[in-house]
Amino acid sequence: MLGAVSLLGSTPMNLKECNKKQSSTQMFGSLELNSLFDHQMKKLWYVKNKRCSKKQPKIWRHVIVNIGGQYEESFEDVKTQxxxxxxxxxxxxxxxxxxxxNPTQYTWLYNFLVTNKPEDGKLFIRNLGKENQDLAERVMVTRLHLYGRWIKKCDHGEIYKYISDENLELMRERLLDTIVWPSDDTNTDKIG
Known part of the structure; x- marks a missing residue:
């Protein structure tokens, strides 16, 4: 919400001219929250500029729409991924x-993969189990084994540090992109 307030301060607006039929709550800073997908994706929002009325094309207001999630999320999507x-x-x-x-089974599984992509793991294994139960069980056992190996090698502190360092690097790059360096073409020591 603080970002919304700072956005309002950066754009000149005349609230009295902005659609006088709006309630006082809507007119406060001309701020409104809109959902992209009402029921399915409540947490997806974004920031955009929106004209206050068709009669006054030069007056704009900020509409804030949240594209992130909330800190209280359950992270079920991460588990699924x-x-x-x-x-x-x-x-x-x-x-x-x-x-x-086993080249014969390899060919069969290859042909199965052409029409059934493993992006949705549960659906893929369900369909594979209907066609070839042995291979489905083999994939399930292998999946569990790989996860167990990853858990033993996973260092959560190292991953946190990696994410933090990458964020810092990206912010530095962005800062350097926004700096206007003095040009060598301009000579401030003109002798007249």
Whole structure:
């Protein structure tokens, strides 16, 4: 909300001219919150400029729409993405094993992958189990094994530091992009 207040201060606006039919709450700073997807994606919002009325085209107001999530999120989406990633990694591992040890099953699984993508791990394994239960179980066991290995090697402190360092690097790059360096073309020591 602080960002919204600072945005309001940066743009000159005449609130009295902005659609006099609006209630006093809506007219405060001409700020309004709109959802992109009402029920499905309540937490997705974005910032945009919106004209106050068609009669006065030069008056704009800020509409704030949140594109992030809330700190209270459950991170179920992250869990799902991890599960899907480990399913994909398990499929690649099983494919490599089959290529070396059982070319017939490798060809069958390759053809199955042409029409069934492992991006949705649960759906993929469900469909694979209907066609070839042995391979489905092999992918599930491999997925669990890979996850167990990752947990043993995962250093959460190192990942936190990596994210923090990358954020700092990106902010530095952005700062350097916004700096206007003096040009060598201008000579301030003109002798007259």
């Amino acid at each position: 991890l599960l899907n990633y480990f399913t994909q990694k398990a499929v690649r591992t099983v494919m490599t094993q089959l290529y070396e040890m």
